Amino acid sequence: MELTRRKALALGSGALAAYGVGILPAVASLADDEIAKVTGGAEAAAGELTVTAPEIAENGNTVPIEISAPGAVMVAIFADGNPTPNVATFKFGPLNPTRMAATRIRLASTQNVIAIAQMEDGSFQRAQAEVKVTIGGCGG
Amino acid sequence: MKNKTAKGLALVVACAIPVLSYAQDDNVLNIEGEVMITETAAPAHLDGLRTIYSGWRFRTPETQALQMDDFENPAMIFVDQALDLFEAVDGTEGKSCASCHAGPEEFAGLTATMPKVIGGKLTTMEDLLNGHRVEVMGAEPWKWSSADMQAMIALIGLQSRGMPMNVAVDGAAEPFYELGKEMYYTRYGQLELSCANCHENSYGMMIRADHLSQGQVNGFPTYRLKQAKLISRHNRFRGCIRDTRAETFAEGSDEFRALELYVASRSNGLSVETPAVRQ
Amino acid sequence: MADNVKPRVRVPKSASAGETITIKTLISHTMESGQRKDKEGNLIPRSIINRFVVDFNGENVIDVTLEPAISTNPYFQFDATVPETGEFTFTWYDDDGSVYTESKSIDVA
Numbered sequence: 001m002e003l004t005r006r007k008a009l010a011l012g013s014g015a016l017a018a019y020g021v022g023i024l025p026a027v028a029s030l031a032d033d034e035i036a037k038v039t040g041g042a043e044a045a046a047g048e049l050t051v052t053a054p055e056i057a058e059n060g061n062t063v064p065i066e067i068s069a070p071g072a073v074m075v076a077i078f079a080d081g082n083p084t085p086n087v088a089t090f091k092f093g094p095l096n097p098t099r100m101a102a103t104r105i106r107l108a109s110t111q112n113v114i115a116i117a118q119m120e121d122g123s124f125q126r127a128q129a130e131v132k133v134t135i136g137g138c139g140g
Numbered sequence: 141m142k143n144k145t146a147k148g149l150a151l152v153v154a155c156a157i158p159v160l161s162y163a164q165d166d167n168v169l170n171i172e173g174e175v176m177i178t179e180t181a182a183p184a185h186l187d188g189l190r191t192i193y194s195g196w197r198f199r200t201p202e203t204q205a206l207q208m209d210d211f212e213n214p215a216m217i218f219v220d221q222a223l224d225l226f227e228a229v230d231g232t233e234g235k236s237c238a239s240c241h242a243g244p245e246e247f248a249g250l251t252a253t254m255p256k257v258i259g260g261k262l263t264t265m266e267d268l269l270n271g272h273r274v275e276v277m278g279a280e281p282w283k284w285s286s287a288d289m290q291a292m293i294a295l296i297g298l299q300s301r302g303m304p305m306n307v308a309v310d311g312a313a314e315p316f317y318e319l320g321k322e323m324y325y326t327r328y329g330q331l332e333l334s335c336a337n338c339h340e341n342s343y344g345m346m347i348r349a350d351h352l353s354q355g356q357v358n359g360f361p362t363y364r365l366k367q368a369k370l371i372s373r374h375n376r377f378r379g380c381i382r383d384t385r386a387e388t389f390a391e392g393s394d395e396f397r398a399l400e401l402y403v404a405s406r407s408n409g410l411s412v413e414t415p416a417v418r419q
Numbered sequence: 420m421a422d423n424v425k426p427r428v429r430v431p432k433s434a435s436a437g438e439t440i441t442i443k444t445l446i447s448h449t450m451e452s453g454q455r456k457d458k459e460g461n462l463i464p465r466s467i468i469n470r471f472v473v474d475f476n477g478e479n480v481i482d483v484t485l486e487p488a489i490s491t492n493p494y495f496q497f498d499a500t501v502p503e504t505g506e507f508t509f510t511w512y513d514d515d516g517s518v519y520t521e522s523k524s525i526d527v528a
Contacts, residue, residue, distance in 0.1 A: 054202045058419040059365035062214075062490045064202050079488055083454055087488040093479030095499050097439045101481065102496040106452070106488050134349030211429045214492050217447045221425055287423065368491035 031080035031114065038076045038116050044126035049075070049117045053129040057107060060133040065113055066102040069125070072117035075101070081111025107133045163344045164197035164353075169413070172210055174302050176411040183408040185309055188340045194410050195353035195418055198344070203365065207417040215294060215363035215415035218287065218370050222295035225288060231279030240276075244295050251293075251300040252412050255401050257312035262397045265293045266372070284391040290361040290370035297361065297414025305358050305412060307404040320402025323395065329384030335403070350419070355380075356407040357400070359416025370415060373400050424448050428509055430523040434501050438527075442473070442480075443496045446511055446519060452487035468493055468519075470512040476505035501527050 035044075052066040067090070069075045077087040090101050105113070114128040169176040178194035186192070196204060206212050226237045226244060241247075255264040263271075266289060270281040282289035309317045324335045338347065339355030346352070361370040374391035377399055381388035389395040429443040446468065453465025471483040471493070480499045499507070504527045511519040 054200060056200060058200045058203050061368055062365040064206075066496075082488055084486065084488070086486040088486060089484040090497075091479075091482040091484075093474075093481060095475050095478050095480045095502075096497065097500045098498040100498060101483075102494075104490040104494045106490050211427070211443050211445070214445065214494070217425060217427050217445050217492060220427060221423060221447065224425075 031078045031085035034078055034085050035076075035114065035116055038118070039124045042124055044116050044124035046127065047117070047119075047125035049115055049125040049127040051077075051113055051115045051127045051129040053113050053131045055130075056132045056134060058134070060107045060109070062104050063107050063131060063133075064102065064104050065129075066100065067115045067117075067127075068098070068100040069115070069117040070099055072099050072119055072125070074118040075099070076116045076118075077105075078114040078116070079105065079107055079111055080114060081107070081109045083108060087113070107131055109133050164193045167197065167201070167204060169194070169196050169204070169208065171208055171301070171413075176302060176413055177304065178410065180409040183405065186406055188336060189354065189406075192356065192407060192410060193343075193354055194358060194407075194413060194416075195356055196359065196413065196416065198351045198353040199417075199419060203417060203419055207413070213363070213415065213417055214368070215361075215370055215417065218291040218363075219295050219298055219415065221287075222291035225292060226295070231273065231277035233276070233278040235277050244299055246299075247296045248299040249303060251297040251414060252303045252306050253308065255397060255404065256308055257316070260312070262313070262316045262394075262401060264373075264397055264400060265296065266374075266392065267397075269293070285372050285375045287369065290372055293372070294361045294370055294415040297412060300412040301414060302411050305404065305407045305410050307401060307408060309401075309405045313401060316398045316401050317405065319395075320398040320400070323399045324402055327384075328381055329386030331384045333384040335380070354406070355403065356410060357404050358407040358410045359413035359418065361414065362416040362418050365417070365419050373403070377403075424511075424513075424517070424519055426509065426511065426519055426521040428507075428521050428523055430507055430525055433526040433528065435528050436502060437500055439498050439500050440525075441496065441498055442507070443494070444471075444473075444509055444521075445492060445494050447492050448511075448513075450485075450487065450489060450491045450493060454487070466514050468511045468513050471495060472510045472512075473497075473499070474508050474510075475499060475501065476503070480507070501525055503527050 049069045053063065057063040067075050067077065072092065074089065074091050076089045078085045079087050087105050088103065092099050110132045112128045112130050117125040119125060169178050178197050180192060182189040182192045196207060206214065210216050229236045255262055266284050269289065269292060273279040274281055327334045335355060338352055343352050343354045357373050360373045364371045372391065374396045377396050378388045378391060424447055426446040431440050434440050448468050450468065451463055451466040453462065455463045457463050465487060467485060467487055469485050471485060473480040481497050483495065485493060504525065506522050506524045509521040
């Protein structure tokens with residue numbers, strides 16, 4: 001078949017649509033699997049744990065986030081739309097009073113940043129924030 | 141003719157409403173206690189704009205915050221590296237910058253006037269540094285957009301931070317200024333876009349998800365979040381022209397030197413913000 | 420050793436005993452994720468800082484495991500209490516085996 005530009009565009013966008021529809025659930029469950037590795041399947045409820053992230057990230061390469069987990073010994077961060085969902089794990093020592101941490105992360109697309117905190121008593125908390133990651137015009 | 145008028149009218153109507161919604165914000169850029177001028181009357185030679193704004197005013201609050209503190213500013217780690225480079229011996233003459241220059245503070249005010257004509261040649265910071273390295277230090281020239289080069293230019297630019305941009309457009313600079321100005325208003329590429337189409341006629345609007353600024357260069361070399369490193373003025377020109385789907389000019393080309401002079405002169409009056417943080 | 424890796428830390432010079440202080444750290448590192456491809460289409464192998472540990476007078480303040488999703492030039496901000504005068508040690512561990520360190524003293528009244 002003669003590959004006209006029109007046909008190539010149609011093929012391309014069809015493939016992209018299929019990719020988009022197909023891949024998203026798979027990636028989201030990758031995050032769930034990694035989270036389960038941390039919690040051992042135990043429930044992670046809402047608590048004092050918070051995730052602060054911009055609503056819109058001006059560039060997905062450098063997105064500032066902050067987690068605050070009073071009373072936690074460990075916080076694991078996941079990004080459910082990234083090729084690999086693990087982002088970082090923070091273990092807090094005895095000289096850490098506030099159990100907060102701020103860092104800058106890479107987000108491949110609009111997705112949730114999920115924090116799972118393990119508390120001193122062994123229970124888990126969960127918090128998340130959605131970050132819209134935009135594709136720029138000329139600059140992006 | 142009818143077609144052009146209709147298009148023109150449509151463009152005006154399309155422009156009017158978005159500019160109200162997405163104009164530059166009113167935030168104040170205060171870096172370590174020093175307030176920067178991010179808004180001022182356009183310089184006399186600039187007919188196309190009444191007011192000029194720093195690119196900082198078009199960024200999200202998170203990006204803006206990164207520039208307001210010298211530790212938060214990711215560019216500063218490269219300025220630190222340049223401080224080491226300043227002391228490092230390099231070249232056949234066995235000298236470092238420090239052998240002859242007491243410290244980077246010596247260069248306060250320089251960046252605000254660059255690029256400028258020196259000995260008949262339009263000279264950028266990159267030219268100045270390399271000329272010095274080769275002729276005085278007997279060292280290898282740095283590549284235009286290398287980490288070392290841009291870090292050193294950022295270190296020197298930092299010494300002018302807070303001072304108003306003041307690039308000469310007359311006298312020896314005039315022919316280069318005119319060439320640069322012509323380029324600025326020339327449409328390039330398959331998309332047939334000139335710098336002015338976006339940065340003069342459409343600043344404040346969104347181009348896809350990017351908030352268009354006036355394309356000022358008072359903060360260069362700038363730390364771009366996209367590349368997570370310091371970016372030179374010519375590197376940005378290349379990126380912009382490439383995005384119009386054109387064969388772009390090279391970094392260090394005479395065309396880009398002239399364009400740099402013209403674009404820098406459009407920011408005369410704004411504070412030098414080097415090293416700025418942008419998306 | 421990765422090229423041009425330079426740490427930068429901000430610790431207050433002094434504090435009162437038991438005070439909570441904020442510490443900021445930065446280190447220049449490309450954090451090659453392992454997802455990027457070179458011009459020939461080959462995957463550029465992963466090469467990141469994978470761990471960051473901060474101790475004060477030998478006691479742990481924070482211990483971070485980093486994945487490729489941490490941005491280039493990793494930045495961390497966190498708090499610490501300082502019971503007495505002493506020294507913070509900052510250690511970054513690179514995939515390639517290099518270890519980068521920095522230390523800062525603090526006077527505690």
